[in-house]
Amino acid sequence: MRELRVLRPWLLFGLLVVLVILLTARDDLRQNAAKSSESAIRYVVFDMLGWSPREVFIWRLRLAGLVDSPLGQQWIGAVERANKSPFQVGDQYRASEAFADDRVEAHVFQVTLERGEKLIWQLSRLDASGDRLYASLEHREREGQGWSTVAELSADGATSSSLVSRSGDYRIVLQPELFARLEYSLAIASGGSLPFPVEAASQRDIGSSFGAPRDGGAREHHGVDIFADRGTPVRAVMDGRVRTGTGGIGGNHVWLSSGLLGLGGARYYYAHLDSFAIESGDRVKEGEILGYVGNTGNASNTPPHLHFGIYSGGPVDPAPFLKPEPVLPER
């Protein structure tokens, strides 16, 4: 016990020394470090301590004694300055922008997204300089709260995506290192994350939304109603296992379980079916026909429709999931 107590300060001191060495590995602020040490720093600091590469750069400024200089202060404050009037991103956005080497600024692209939506982006460098561009996707629940980093973006021109598991504001923040001159193009799009469950139907066919009162306000509608002709095929929104039932308010219904932890083991509920195309216990693939639209159960006095529900730690509004797939805008 006593030995451990003596050892612990030395261990902490040793870790601190390693950290400082990692942080100062690149003493020239204008030059890119070798890729390997860069990713080592990213791994150690971002993954273990939750610091983004941008925050690591601020630490470097601090160690270089630049953090209190007007330049250092300008660099650190650039994101919040840009955030006062961010580029508002709709469903689709494309920009080609540049950073000048005699100005200290950041660019912020903001969009509000709901759980179930998918954000996709493509970031490319248009210059050949080796100057570093800090790029991150950040989230906050609502205005007034702090931003937290969801992902670091690479400017490799590849299309990347992020599934929205928490509603709120999202922003893509771009900031070059000091004295950098660079150009980039950024394309962003948002949309749904699931294929539409009713053949040849779309969002326009949703007749009753999530949360609408039911039974005179005694309960809420825990799904969406998608109206279609009787007999229209209803399809699996993802790979999984199905369980069928025939009674209760849902009439002929199917539970589809993804069986993956990705969405907290989400379950998808298809109700009021006219008939089934699968058997209980079957494994199905995304797009496979599960059954056909009808009005069984408590929908017998309603035109045929699919009641579609998503349950993941309670009922979740399916509408954002069912928006059209995001498509990046053309150049």
Ligand SMILES: [Zn+2]
């Ligand atoms: Zn319904």
